[in-house]
Amino acid sequence: MNLFKKTLSLTLALLLALSLTACGGKQEAPAPAEPPAQEAPAQETPAAPIEDPIxxxxxxxxxxxxxxxxxxxxxxxxxxxxxxxxxxxxxxxxxxxxxxxxxxxxxxxxxxxxxxxxxxxxxxxxxxxxxxxxGVLYIVENGNAVQSMADLAGKTIVAAGKGSTPEYALRYLLSENGIDPDKDVTIDWKSEHAECVAALASGAATIALLPQPFVTVAQTKIEGLRMALDLTAEWDALDNGSGxxxxxxxxxxxxxxxxxxxxxxxxxxxxxxxxxxxxxxxxxxxxxxxxxxxxxxxxxxxxxxxxxxxxxxxxxxxxxxxxxxxxxxxxxxxxxxxxxxxxxxxxxx
CATH class of the missing domain: 3.40.190.10 (Periplasmic binding protein-like II)
Structure with a gap:
């Protein structure tokens, strides 16, 4: 019986010691995790300069x-x-x-x-x-004789713009259509387009080279005046790669x-x-x-x-x-x- 009491007392003492050790012992806190390595910021491509409104x-x-x-x-x-x-x-x-x-x-x-x-x-x-x-140049006629560039042969054309685009364009198109602008047609040069309109209105001329909007203005003043030839279309018909x-x-x-x-x-x-x-x-x-x-x-x-x-x-x-x-x-x-x-x-x- 005494042996049993001694053994029980020893066991209880051992359990108490272990319990005190567990309760009083301090557990080490886990080491804090190291912060993740900071990546270097990406190098941004500079934006294209924006043009200031002007x-x-x-x-x-x-x-x-x-x-x-x-x-x-x-x-x-x-x-x-x-x-x-x-x-x-x-x-x-x-x-x-x-x-x-x-x-x-x-x-x-x-x-x-x-x-x-x-x-x-x-x-x-x-x-x-x-x-x-x-092109804004037209051959206008008070009549119906001119249906093609070839029909201008032997005719008189009143025109303005000598030494500038109207002359160069007319001469070029006449030549390309087999008409010598110096021999096969008479070009009566005026100082301004209004003179050409006046010549048509008075009956002194029946054919003229005029640009828009002078063509339309002339048509409001001269009954029966028609656009006989569109020189832009005549140029395009040559199919020479230009315009x-x-x-x-x-x-x-x-x-x-x-x-x-x-x-x-x-x-x-x-x-x-x-x-x-x-x-x-x-x-x-x-x-x-x-x-x-x-x-x-x-x-x-x-x-x-x-x-x-x-x-x-x-x-x-x-x-x-x-x-x-x-x-x-x-x-x-x-x-x-x-x-x-x-x-x-x-x-x-």
């Missing part, structure tokens, strides 16, 4: 070369983050070109051959952005290089304006009259379909324009400034 200063001549702009001219200026334009309308090219050369203008709508003259004069500081008007061109949009080379976003925005906006004008003749005619490009809206509306307003850019522009200038150069080098412009004459984004 106001593009644009001039155009009153006539077909300005008609395609009227929707753009009438739109309210966009927000400060969008393209802004300042338009000037002039009566003659010599009112525009000095400002363009001096840098007071950024862009201008000018005759196609003048663009080449300016390029040569400024030693390549003028760039052509777009063709904006194809008959009246007007282009040019810009200063420095402006194009410094503000490519503004140039791109303008070409996009201008193309949209041209599309609108060609699709909405009645509304466009009201704007054309409002801006004083053609005073009478009914005349503008009737003339618009024959004004060949376009916005041709890129390779097509280059092909048509270089071919046209080549024709002018072959006829009279001075018409394009003495030499053909270089490869940097036409803008290709």
């Amino acid at each position: 106001t593009t200063r644009i001039a155009a001549l009153k006539g077909p070369t300005a008609m395609g702009l009227v929707k753009l001219m009438s739109d309210d200026p966009q927000s400060a983050s969008g393209p802004m334009y300042d338009f000037t309308l002039a009566g003659a090219a010599d009112e525009v070109t000095p400002s363009l050369i001096k840098g007071d203008l950024d862009m201008a709508c000018v005759p196609a051959n003048l663009a080449s003259v300016l390029y040569n004069k400024t030693e390549g500081q003028i760039v052509t952005l777009a063709v904006n008007t194809l 008959m061109i009246t007007g282009v949009v040019v810009a200063r080379k420095s402006f194009v290089e410094e503000h490519p976003a503004a140039v791109g925005a303008f070409l996009q906006d201008y193309a949209a304006s041209v599309d609108w004008v060609n699709s909405n003749n009645a509304d466009a005619a009201q704007l054309i009259s409002q801006f004083g490009i053609i005073e009478a809206a009914p005349v503008a509306q009737k003339a618009l379909p024959y004004c060949n307003i376009v916005c041709i850019t890129g390779e097509e522009m280059t092909e048509k324009l270089t071919g046209y200038l080549q024709v002018l150069f072959d006829a009279q080098p001075a018409a394009v400034g003495g030499k053909l412009p270089g490869d940097d004459f036409c803008y290709n984004a």
Whole structure:
């Protein structure tokens, strides 16, 4: 019995000691996990610089070369983050070109051959952005004798524009159709288109070379006057890879290089304006009259379909324009400034 008591006492003492050790002993806290290694921040590619919005200063001549702009001219200026334009309308090219050369203008709508003259004069500081008007020249007749270019042989044609595009275009088309412009036809040169209209109205002439909108104006005054030949169509029929061109949009080379976003925005906006004008003749005619490009809206509306307003850019522009200038150069080098412009004459984004 005593042995049993001693054994029990010893066992209880041992259990108590183990219990005290377990309760009083401190467990070591697990070592804190090391923070994950910080990756070096990725090197961000610098964003392309955003071009600050600017106001593009644009001039155009009153006539077909300005008609395609009227929707753009009438739109309210966009927000400060969008393209802004300042338009000037002039009566003659010599009112525009000095400002363009001096840098007071950024862009201008000018005759196609003048663009080449300016390029040569400024030693390549003028760039052509777009063709904006194809041919606007027509042979009109008070009668029905002329149905083709061949029918002009032996006839007298009153015309204005000697020493400029009307003469070069007429002589070229006559020659290409087998008519010697110096021997087979008589060209009676007048000082201005209004004189040609007067000669038709008085009966002194029955055939004339006239541009739009003078054709439409003449038709309102002379009963029976018709458009006998469209010289743009006659040019296209030659299928020589060029095109008959009246007007282009040019810009200063420095402006194009410094503000490519503004140039791109303008070409996009201008193309949209041209599309609108060609699709909405009645509304466009009201704007054309409002801006004083053609005073009478009914005349503008009737003339618009024959004004060949376009916005041709890129390779097509280059092909048509270089071919046209080549024709002018072959006829009279001075018409394009003495030499053909270089490869940097036409803008290709």
